[in-house]
Amino acid sequence: MAVVGTGLIGTSVGLAVSRHGVMVHLLDQDETAARTAAALGAGVAGAPAERVDLAVIAVPPSKVGAVLAEQQLRGLAHAYTDVASVKSAPARDVLRTISDPVTFVGGHPLAGRERSGPLAARADLFEDRSWVLTPTQATSQPALNRVLEMVALCGAIPVVMEDQAHDAAVALTSHAPHVVASLMAARLQSGPEEAFRLAGQGLRDVTRIAAGDPRLWTDILQANAAAVARVLRALNDDLSAVLAALDDLAAAEPVREGHSVMRIEDLLRRGIAGLDRIHGRRPGAPPGQVRLRVAVGERPGELALLLARLAELGVGLDDVAATASPDRGVLFAEFGLSAVRAESAWRALTEEGWAAERLHAITVPEGPGGAAAVAPLPPAGSGAPSLDHQVEEERQEALSKP
Amino acid sequence: MAVVGTGLIGTSVGLAVSRHGVMVHLLDQDETAARTAAALGAGVAGAPAERVDLAVIAVPPSKVGAVLAEQQLRGLAHAYTDVASVKSAPARDVLRTISDPVTFVGGHPLAGRERSGPLAARADLFEDRSWVLTPTQATSQPALNRVLEMVALCGAIPVVMEDQAHDAAVALTSHAPHVVASLMAARLQSGPEEAFRLAGQGLRDVTRIAAGDPRLWTDILQANAAAVARVLRALNDDLSAVLAALDDLAAAEPVREGHSVMRIEDLLRRGIAGLDRIHGRRPGAPPGQVRLRVAVGERPGELALLLARLAELGVGLDDVAATASPDRGVLFAEFGLSAVRAESAWRALTEEGWAAERLHAITVPEGPGGAAAVAPLPPAGSGAPSLDHQVEEERQEALSKP
Numbered sequence: 001m002a003v004v005g006t007g008l009i010g011t012s013v014g015l016a017v018s019r020h021g022v023m024v025h026l027l028d029q030d031e032t033a034a035r036t037a038a039a040l041g042a043g044v045a046g047a048p049a050e051r052v053d054l055a056v057i058a059v060p061p062s063k064v065g066a067v068l069a070e071q072q073l074r075g076l077a078h079a080y081t082d083v084a085s086v087k088s089a090p091a092r093d094v095l096r097t098i099s100d101p102v103t104f105v106g107g108h109p110l111a112g113r114e115r116s117g118p119l120a121a122r123a124d125l126f127e128d129r130s131w132v133l134t135p136t137q138a139t140s141q142p143a144l145n146r147v148l149e150m151v152a153l154c155g156a157i158p159v160v161m162e163d164q165a166h167d168a169a170v171a172l173t174s175h176a177p178h179v180v181a182s183l184m185a186a187r188l189q190s191g192p193e194e195a196f197r198l199a200g201q202g203l204r205d206v207t208r209i210a211a212g213d214p215r216l217w218t219d220i221l222q223a224n225a226a227a228v229a230r231v232l233r234a235l236n237d238d239l240s241a242v243l244a245a246l247d248d249l250a251a252a253e254p255v256r257e258g259h260s261v262m263r264i265e266d267l268l269r270r271g272i273a274g275l276d277r278i279h280g281r282r283p284g285a286p287p288g289q290v291r292l293r294v295a296v297g298e299r300p301g302e303l304a305l306l307l308a309r310l311a312e313l314g315v316g317l318d319d320v321a322a323t324a325s326p327d328r329g330v331l332f333a334e335f336g337l338s339a340v341r342a343e344s345a346w347r348a349l350t351e352e353g354w355a356a357e358r359l360h361a362i363t364v365p366e367g368p369g370g371a372a373a374v375a376p377l378p379p380a381g382s383g384a385p386s387l388d389h390q391v392e393e394e395r396q397e398a399l400s401k402p
Numbered sequence: 403m404a405v406v407g408t409g410l411i412g413t414s415v416g417l418a419v420s421r422h423g424v425m426v427h428l429l430d431q432d433e434t435a436a437r438t439a440a441a442l443g444a445g446v447a448g449a450p451a452e453r454v455d456l457a458v459i460a461v462p463p464s465k466v467g468a469v470l471a472e473q474q475l476r477g478l479a480h481a482y483t484d485v486a487s488v489k490s491a492p493a494r495d496v497l498r499t500i501s502d503p504v505t506f507v508g509g510h511p512l513a514g515r516e517r518s519g520p521l522a523a524r525a526d527l528f529e530d531r532s533w534v535l536t537p538t539q540a541t542s543q544p545a546l547n548r549v550l551e552m553v554a555l556c557g558a559i560p561v562v563m564e565d566q567a568h569d570a571a572v573a574l575t576s577h578a579p580h581v582v583a584s585l586m587a588a589r590l591q592s593g594p595e596e597a598f599r600l601a602g603q604g605l606r607d608v609t610r611i612a613a614g615d616p617r618l619w620t621d622i623l624q625a626n627a628a629a630v631a632r633v634l635r636a637l638n639d640d641l642s643a644v645l646a647a648l649d650d651l652a653a654a655e656p657v658r659e660g661h662s663v664m665r666i667e668d669l670l671r672r673g674i675a676g677l678d679r680i681h682g683r684r685p686g687a688p689p690g691q692v693r694l695r696v697a698v699g700e701r702p703g704e705l706a707l708l709l710a711r712l713a714e715l716g717v718g719l720d721d722v723a724a725t726a727s728p729d730r731g732v733l734f735a736e737f738g739l740s741a742v743r744a745e746s747a748w749r750a751l752t753e754e755g756w757a758a759e760r761l762h763a764i765t766v767p768e769g770p771g772g773a774a775a776v777a778p779l780p781p782a783g784s785g786a787p788s789l790d791h792q793v794e795e796e797r798q799e800a801l802s803k804p
Binding site for chain 1: 607627638676
């Protein structure tokens with residue numbers, strides 16, 4: 001194999017595949033960078049004597065076309081891929097400049113760090129990350145298979161996409177967020193020194209990715225300008241509305257106060273709905289989920305004890321709610337689990353002396369009055385423990401199909 | 403003590419001070435919340451029989467004035483503080499509504515989580531965090547001292563500020579970042595499902611704080627509207643400039659390409675300069691710093707070995723650069739350390755067989771040609787190891803004073 005461009009990504013590819021005994025030739029126009037990558041264990045510095053199976057062109061988006069054409073002319077490899085985070089513009093360059101599009105597969109590993117250069121490289125950088133491949137109709141199957149093998153050796157998960165769909169997706173999930181982080185970070189240049197005593201983890205998180213290499217990121221944003229502008233324009237519309245609302249609230253305009261507050265709360269709620277899409281929460285409980293309810297004695301620390309036990313049983317503490325039944329006056333911790341896990345959690349808690357009961361969340365299709373109805377099961381200890389797992393699951397399934 | 407409002411912050415205060423044996427009475431208009439906090443170990447639910455030393459009013463900013471007036475009328479405590487993240491508007495409410503401003507000290511612990519409610523509370527939430535106090539001229543010293551004691555029991559660091567300076571600071575470091583996170587998160591409502599396979603840690607970090615309680619945050623933004631609008635308006639100006647540049651680049655306007663690229667790169671660079679203010683990096687090396695240079699053999703993995711050793715010696719790997727001297731052709735790892743630590747690191751590396759040498763970074767005052775000059779010391783092994791520490795440090799000091 002060959003890696004052309006031994007920055008963070010190129011060197012990490014070298015480290016990852018070298019672990020599997022693959023011979024990697026490292027090339028970089030900056031010779032020190034190639035030798036640094038070699039000294040890290042990413043391969044050997046310098047061009048191979050013979051044509052290699054695969055060359056990874058790990059250079060910024062605007063240079064992919066030219067570097068690829070040059071290496072193809074030199075006969076470096078049987079197949080080529082790149083790692084640029086924009087795919088359609090480089091593909092256009094490639095088709096314009098190279099003699100043989102059959103051997104090229106566009107690629108983009110979804111991995112990175114704020115630090116750049118070979119010293120930041122890690123052999124496990126790509127493990128369990130998505131690695132997008134954008135083969136065209138011209139791409140040969142042997143070329144695609146060579147790239148798929150390299151992706152597998154890096155421990156990544158290949159995702160085949162159209163280049164334009166890829167570019168729209170990363171504009172939303174990576175490029176626009178980078179600009180947003182930079183916009184906020186740029187504001188930090190103003191403000192008195194003492195203000196930064198009040199800076200917490202939230203500010204650090206919002207601005208963290210703004211630390212990326214400005215040249216590389218300018219290149220990325222230029223290559224994907226139209227798609228990034230689409231996302232930022234919509235964001236700008238929301239920002240203008242929020243600014244108008246804040247101005248009204250600052251001026252304490254009583255007539256528009258209700259409207260302004262609504263505007264702001266609306267944005268914050270849409271933000272939460274957006275977050276649900278990346279954290280994989282679905283609106284409403286997933287079908288077949290069982291809710292458990294555990295009574296808590298009111299001795300100080302008893303609820304803390306239960307929460308610790310629930311965490312051990314794999315219950316997400318975000319989903320635990322505290323409730324109290326008005327008629328009985330008892331305090332409960334309530335949470336949802338898949339049917340199978342709920343059964344074992346229920347058994348464990350009951351054996352340990354907690355008063356746990358199962359509630360079924362029966363999902364009802366959307367429509368008028370379609371909110372989930374919760375029907376309590378008989379309380380714990382009334383025969384339920386003898387229920388066969390299989391039967392229980394079938395019953396769950398029957399209940400979840402209205 | 404009493405805590406009025408047993409959400410995340412109120413319950414965490416109760417947990418923190420209860421550890422030190424302080425009796426805490428927990429009050430909340432939602433009785434379940436107060437009992438939940440008690441079951442967690444934050445104190446006892448219900449009002450005290452006698453006046454307590456201190457009451458912490460842990461309710462949203464817009465409610466502080468009314469709740470405080472009510473509790474003061476009831477004679478709940480000898481002194482009062484709040485925990486709202488906006489200080490001047492609540493202070494105005496307080497002065498308007500309460501009978502006795504002497505007993506009140508505004509407060510704001512710089513701690514929080516995306517999760518809200520008592521179940522998210524932690525006894526160590528405030529440890530080593532700043533806790534702003536905004537006493538007025540009316541505030542009595544005994545009241546201030548009671549609040550300072552509570553802050554100390556929570557393990558936090560008190561910071562006394564004017565309320566308006568506080569509000570401008572948190573607009574920049576907390577409230578505007580929250581809006582920015584929500585603006586980006588709201589964009590995630592659009593976009594096809596497959597786009598989110600490409601979402602990485604960067605997107606999660608940028609948007610994480612948008613998960614905060616929308617009602618509470620609307621209340622905060624309303625209470626600090628003018629200061630937040632000032633930050634967001636400046637951000638909006640930058641965004642407009644970036645959008646115009648992206649539009650030009652998308653249209654591939656050759657005349658304006660250079661200008662557009664510059665605009666974008668300028669924003670990204672200003673973002674990095676802003677980050678430096680929260681990560682405490684200073685422009686240029688601090689005075690008295692010594693640079694070390696370690697020669698690296700080019701056996702694969704040797705540099706990785708050195709980097710691991712440097713991390714053990716407390717060298718920040720961000721600051722390690724790979725260099726090569728053109729005349730000698732050897733590869734080096736180069737980094738800076740304080741004079742004292744450089745001495746011990748140099749000894750350790752030399753004893754382990756690394757060829758390490760010290761370079762002095764002589765800081766020169768700003769002005770024409772004022773870049774730091776680097777003068778190499780004699781190479782390792784030529785007598786330097788016998789240098790007395792004290793002498794070496796004095797020499798460092800002399801060198802760093804031009």
